[in-house]
Amino acid sequence: MLVDKQLFPIPSGISYLDTAAEGIPPLATEAALTAYWNTKRRGTPVRERLFDEHKEVEAAAARLLQTDPDNVVLLANSSEALNLLANSIDWQAGDEVLISDLEFPSNVVVWLQLKRRGVKVVVIPAVDGVIELADFAARLSARTRIVSVSQVSYKTGTQIPFLEELAELVHAAGALFCVDATQALGRVPVSVRGVDYLVASTYKWLLGTHGLGVVYLSPELRARFTPGTAGWYSAEKVFHPQRFETYTPKTSAGRLQAGMPNFPAIFALRPGIECLLSVGVERIDRELRPLVSALRNGLAEQGHAMLTPAAPRFASGIVSFAWEQPEQLAARLAERGVIVWGGDGRIRMAIHLYNDEEDVARCLAAVKLR
Numbered sequence: 001m002l003v004d005k006q007l008f009p010i011p012s013g014i015s016y017l018d019t020a021a022e023g024i025p026p027l028a029t030e031a032a033l034t035a036y037w038n039t040k041r042r043g044t045p046v047r048e049r050l051f052d053e054h055k056e057v058e059a060a061a062a063r064l065l066q067t068d069p070d071n072v073v074l075l076a077n078s079s080e081a082l083n084l085l086a087n088s089i090d091w092q093a094g095d096e097v098l099i100s101d102l103e104f105p106s107n108v109v110v111w112l113q114l115k116r117r118g119v120k121v122v123v124i125p126a127v128d129g130v131i132e133l134a135d136f137a138a139r140l141s142a143r144t145r146i147v148s149v150s151q152v153s154y155k156t157g158t159q160i161p162f163l164e165e166l167a168e169l170v171h172a173a174g175a176l177f178c179v180d181a182t183q184a185l186g187r188v189p190v191s192v193r194g195v196d197y198l199v200a201s202t203y204k205w206l207l208g209t210h211g212l213g214v215v216y217l218s219p220e221l222r223a224r225f226t227p228g229t230a231g232w233y234s235a236e237k238v239f240h241p242q243r244f245e246t247y248t249p250k251t252s253a254g255r256l257q258a259g260m261p262n263f264p265a266i267f268a269l270r271p272g273i274e275c276l277l278s279v280g281v282e283r284i285d286r287e288l289r290p291l292v293s294a295l296r297n298g299l300a301e302q303g304h305a306m307l308t309p310a311a312p313r314f315a316s317g318i319v320s321f322a323w324e325q326p327e328q329l330a331a332r333l334a335e336r337g338v339i340v341w342g343g344d345g346r347i348r349m350a351i352h353l354y355n356d357e358e359d360v361a362r363c364l365a366a367v368k369l370r
Contacts, residue, residue: 020341036268064185073252073256086111104154166194233260
């Protein structure tokens with residue numbers, strides 16, 4: 001077992017397999033939130049402690065991404081971060097955004113709203129839950145401004161195994177490469193090599209709370225990127241003689257953050273990230289792969305219409321199958337102590353570091369009874 005289950009508030013006899021919707025923070029998060037309160041209630045005399053925590057947690061998130069802390073900022077969520085990117089580009093009528101039909105709505109709606117500016121959204125259809133590198137290559141053109149993909153699909157659990165190769169193709173076409181790592185960061189290795197912009201919400205696999213998202217801004221993009229929003233927190237200096245005429249954005253990714261950070265969520269994120277770093281994401285992925293495979297194979301043997309590809313190269317922490325009335329089945333499974341997500345025509349299970357063989361066995365038995 002990767003961790004002691006007693007470190008998490010999961011009741012005995014419950015198999016929690018819904019991290020792709022809501023991760024379970026470690027029990028240490030309660031103490032972290034209390035630490036925030038004990039700081040906040042003392043007011044300005046200890047205010048600097050809040051900013052120190054902000055800096056330290058951003059550095060911890062940067063360690064997960066194996067990058068410099070200057071390249072990382074903590075914003076409110078992935079949707080805010082994607083909108084910030086979309087609204088910071090000088091779009092021209094006829095420009096194109098390339099996505100796939102495996103994307104969560106946050107990585108769809110943000111681009112669709114650009115249609116009013118003459119931007120076209122090109123959607124690549126998946127075949128049996130899979131999209132290959134050639135599918136992207138065939139649709140890249142001189143009009144492509146951004147390619148935005150999820151490293152792991154919320155819908156099928158399909159992981160893109162060729163992100164670095166895709167980044168090379170995107171850049172060769174003169175476009176930007178954006179990655180939504182919400183269903184990846186903290187569960188599978190995530191590399192920012194070749195990535196211009198990356199977002200990941202913290203309340204799932206990162207074991208944090210709501211109201212926070214990890215954002216990566218590459219040094220290359222930062223050098224030619226003017227954020228579409230600005231505020232006192234994004235400025236290098238706030239009080240200077242020319243402050244009513246001009247301002248200088250921060251040289252770091254912090255230039256993306258207009259106002260005061262969400263300190264409670266930042267305090268709460270530290271225990272989750274520290275847990276992940278102590279175990280190691282590579283180890284988490286390696287040791288949980290057999291459980292993911294056993295769950296997918298077991299469901300396939302029961303005759304379910306699997307949405308998750310069978311090939312190991314596409315595996316992540318998510319397993320999904322199609323179901324006509326998923327909400328009802330999810331409710332029945334919950335009655336048997338198995339918590340999964342049901343909706344959008346499918347049942348989705350998610351395996352994280354607090355899951356084990358017993359959870360998989362209980363889930364397969366419960367689904368079989370249905």
